[in-house]
Amino acid sequence: MPYSLYRHVKHCHHDKTGRPHHHTRRGGVSVESNKSGTREIKVVRRVLDVNEKMAEANRHLFARHRVFVLNVMSSPGSGKTATLVKTLERLMPEVPSAVIVGDICTTNDADRLAVTGAPVVQINTDEFGGDCHLVANAIENAADTLDLDAIDLLIVENVGNLVCPAEFDIGEDARAVILSVTEGEDKPLKYPLMFRECDVALLNKIDLLPFLTYDKAAAIANIRQIHPDMPIFETSATAEQGLEEWVAWIKHQVKKKIG
Amino acid sequence: MHEMGIAMEIVRIAIESIPAEIDSCRVERVNLRIGKLSAVVPDSLKFCFEVAAKDTPVEGAALAIEEIPVLAMCKACGHEWTITGPVFTCSQCDSGKIEVISGRELDIKSIEINEED
Known part of the structure; x- marks a missing residue:
């Protein structure tokens, strides 16, 4: 947060007047007032x-x-949908699953995910x-349209964004963040909340490493710096590499919750 | 980017917090506590708050933000310290098993109102 941009404001302005102020209880709330007519009402x-x-x-x-509900987050274009398609192919039908996918516009991701046979609900946030x-x-609202008794796993593909989704609890059991090797190695340091809040990280598109000047060790070290004990899986959805460990991790989490 | 939604919630809670017996008042200031780990940009929040407060009793109120430092405790050695950079390992024993005690706050502490006669 760029707090340096922000002027620090004293929270008790009454002090500036130097006048005595008194405390009363009105309407079940704590009220503080002074002679200038301004009252502070505690909200908390x-x-x-x-x-x-x-x-x-x-x-x-x-x-x-x-x-079991898994909230999957990443920046746009990191391979969330591709990863989830390949993940669902490996999970289904052993782990009956459904997907809720969030995008500002279009149903493209839902169309791609539907190929796996899992029920897919698209949320377009432009309505909101x-x-x-x-x-x-x-x-x-989206869960309302799903037969929850028919599934063991609900994957929520959040809107592509490394900042805002981390702030909003949706009732999930676990959070996963996908970082791809075509993004900067320092993304975990730039978006610490996301990497702190997640329970597991995927480093995706590793099949592209031979063509990039990407420092994979630095990326992993940066994730570890923010979330030292978080499991990290190195994957490529398109080249289908490293997916088995990730899928095993999901199966283990589902089993832990529902037995 | 999500500051508008947060600003609208702040306006809603501020209006709800005006005591019922007051017919007419102006909210002069809203006091917030925001943890430094929260993904909220104060300048953006202030801009959105101005827009969201328009035509409500909160219109024109100042938004005062008290920043809450990120405090951590090491589960291995019990050390407590303030995290100032993006390093979440124990500053004493280097353990990664830490608990973030504060820094995720996004709270309305109080409102300051001026009754209109």
Whole structure:
């Protein structure tokens, strides 16, 4: 966060007046006032409390139907959809799965994922003002259209973006981040929240390494610097490399939750 | 990019927090606590807040942001320290098993209102 750009503001402006102020209780809220007529009313609420409550409700819903939910995030073009197509090919039918895919526009990703035979629900966030991330409410609505008792795994392919989706709980059990070797090695350092919040990382497109000047060791070291004990899988969706360990990781997580 | 959604929530909560017995007032300031690990850009949030607050009792209110440092505790040696750069290993024993104690806040602490007669 570029806090250096931000002027630090003292939060108790009453101090500036030098006047005494008194505290009263009115209407169940703590009120602080001074003679200038300005009163401070304590709120103490999480700004995203509505989303967090909905995410919690989603979590209960998925627990009741014994579904493991994996939130997959990355920047645009890192290979989320390609990876998920190859992943679902390996999981199905052993692990019955469904996908919720978020994009600002188009149903292209849903069309690609549908080939795997998994039910796919597309969310286009332009209905909600072109949001750059999925919120819990959108997941609830999408999940409504799925037969949750028929699946063990729900994969949510979030909107391509390394910043915003990390901030919004959608009621998932685990979060995965995909970083591709055509992006900078320092992405984990630039987007620490995403790499801190995720439980597993994929380093994708490794088949391209011979053609790039990419420092793979540096990329992995940067991920480790932000999230030291996070599992990292080196994969290529198109060349179908390294996918077995990743798929095994998912199977293990699903089994851990639903038995 | 998601600051508009956050700004709209701030306006909603600020309006909800005005005590019911007050007929007419102006919110002069909204005091926020934002952890340094949150993916919120203050300048962008302030811009969106201005837009979201338009034609509400919160219009024109200042947005005061108290930044909360990223505090971590090492699960291996118990050391507590403030994380200032993108390194999440223990500054004492180098263990990677750490717990982030603060820095993810995105809270409204209070609002300051001026009653209109």
